[in-house]
Amino acid sequence: MKTDRRLDCLVxxxxxxxxxxxxxAQLEFEKEKLATHMKLVLGGSSSIFAFNLARLGARVxxxxxxxxxxxxxxxxxxxxxAGVDLRALRHRRHTSTGLxxxxxxxGQRAGITYNGTIAMLRARDITDHDLRRARHFHVxxxxxxxxxxxGAAALFRKAQTFGLTTxxxxxxDPAETWDSGxxxxxxxxxxxxxxxxxxxxxxxxxxxxxxxxELAKLARIAVVKLGGRGALVCTEGRLFRVPAVKARVVDTTxxxxxxDAGFLACFLKGGSLEAAARAGAVAGARAVSAVGGTxxxx
Ligand SMILES: Nc1ncnc2c1ncn2[C@@H]1O[C@H](COP(=O)(O)OP(=O)(O)OP(=O)(O)O)[C@@H](O)[C@H]1O
Ligand SMILES: [Mg+2]
Numbered sequence: 001m002k003t004d005r006r007l008d009c010l011v012x013x014x015x016x017x018x019x020x021x022x023x024x025a026q027l028e029f030e031k032e033k034l035a036t037h038m039k040l041v042l043g044g045s046s047s048i049f050a051f052n053l054a055r056l057g058a059r060v061x062x063x064x065x066x067x068x069x070x071x072x073x074x075x076x077x078x079x080x081x082a083g084v085d086l087r088a089l090r091h092r093r094h095t096s097t098g099l100x101x102x103x104x105x106x107g108q109r110a111g112i113t114y115n116g117t118i119a120m121l122r123a124r125d126i127t128d129h130d131l132r133r134a135r136h137f138h139v140x141x142x143x144x145x146x147x148x149x150x151g152a153a154a155l156f157r158k159a160q161t162f163g164l165t166t167x168x169x170x171x172x173d174p175a176e177t178w179d180s181g182x183x184x185x186x187x188x189x190x191x192x193x194x195x196x197x198x199x200x201x202x203x204x205x206x207x208x209x210x211x212x213x214e215l216a217k218l219a220r221i222a223v224v225k226l227g228g229r230g231a232l233v234c235t236e237g238r239l240f241r242v243p244a245v246k247a248r249v250v251d252t253t254x255x256x257x258x259x260d261a262g263f264l265a266c267f268l269k270g271g272s273l274e275a276a277a278r279a280g281a282v283a284g285a286r287a288v289s290a291v292g293g294t295x296x297x298x
Contacts, residue, residue, distance in 0.1 A: 007085060008058040008268050010134035010164075012126050012148075013046025014118045014141045015064040015079075016098030017071040018253070018292065025105040041292035042078040043100055044118070045171055046140030048293035049257040051082040052283065055297040056265040061085040063130060065120040071097035072117070078294070088130045092117050119144050123151025128158070136268055137164045140257060142182060143173040149181045156188035167191040168219070169260050170198055178202045186218035191267070193260045195225040208232060212239060223263065223277065225256050225284070233277050242277040245285035254293025259284035 023036030042051055046064060054060040062084050066072035068091055075097060079086060098118030103110050131137060137159040139145075142152070159166050168189045170182060178201040186192060192215055194202060199211040199222070208224060209232065215222035216234040224232040230244040262283025267276040290296035 005133060005135050006059065007061040007134040009053060009136045009138055009264060010061045010063065010088075010126075010130055011046055011050040011053070011138050011140070012063040012121060013044070013049075013139050014098070014121070014144055015044040015047035015062075015066055015075050016100060016116070016118050017041070017074050018043030019099065019101045020292065021101060021103050023105060024103040025108075027103070039291065040074065042075060042294050043292075044075070044098070044141070045144075045169065045254075045257050046138075047075060047079060048254040049138065049140050049169070049261050050084050051079055051294045052254070052258050052287070052297045053261040053265055054079075054082040054084045055294075056261055056283070058265050058268060059085070061088060061130070061134060063088040063090070063121070063126050065090045065092050065117040065125070067091070067095040067097040067117050068093050069097055071099055082294075082297075088127070090121075090125055092120060095120075119146050119148075121145055122147045123155040126155060128162075131159050131162050131164060134164060136167070136264065138167045138169075138260070138264065140169045140171065140260070142168055142170040142185070143175070143180055144171065146180075152181060153184035153188060156185050160188050160190075165190045167193060167260070167264065169193040169256065170202075171256070172198065173201065176201065178204075183218060186215070189219040191221045191223060191263070192219035193223050193225065193256070193263075195256055196227070199224045209239060213237070221273065223280070225259055227252075227255070230281055231259065231277055233273055235273065240274070240277075242274075242281050245281050247285035247288050249288045251291045251295070252288050255284045255287045257293060258287030258297070262286075
């Protein structure tokens, strides 16, 4: 069959807007409080990843579901601005795009999320044609994507059969069962990107090196993100650490997605695992230095 690999990476997953409100420590019913600042930014783990990977120079396509409303248009506008190919983006009529409102005061924040279209993506929304256009396939926020779980393993398997490499970021499991069929997906995953808590939850251990070694028996490469302590990489019994890059922390939203983007931008250009992990740490440090998940990549 003819292949047309115009994209370095096809990204599938969640997309939403984040409304950041500053200066509100507590809300009270029947009272109105005045915020000091507000900013509407691109949210969603997978959409932040797609935006930042495109800004790092990769050719990126994005499959997700947005509603036919202002926030859906906003998400599209931001991704288009970053140069992301949106021809496979799905629109759900009469449905609201997901929105998170973050109230921040000092270093603390509280969020309210309306899920809307966030978890509506199904595995069958990613067509053979979409896959055949790309060299690599990445899914973010796996645990959030309820409707995606049933066909996920078959989709990852198909992607590899079509010659793509694959990667997966699970993010936090709101159900805290650490299952949702992910163990059936990992054998078809080249690079798995959990953070420390997620890795510990998945393997049910307190030892992160043990978790990384066990995860690297399921996926080909396990990359465990350790926040301000950098990351652990494990593959075929070999384990190494990369330190974090020093940063002035403004907002840690999207640090993990940015690490994934930095890692893959290097890896997809043929970089070694060590070079890719260092590039991930550079992108993670860059992300925490500005407001929002994409602020440092604009
Ligand atoms: N305070 C920090 N200073 C420097 N680098 C950081 C800092 N926090 C995070 N990073 C970088 O970003 C990477 C990813 O961060 P983290 O481990 O918090 O991922 P995550 O929990 O998946 O994030 P997210 O909340 O976006 O899902 C880290 O591995 C590190 O390289
Ligand atoms: Mg994460």
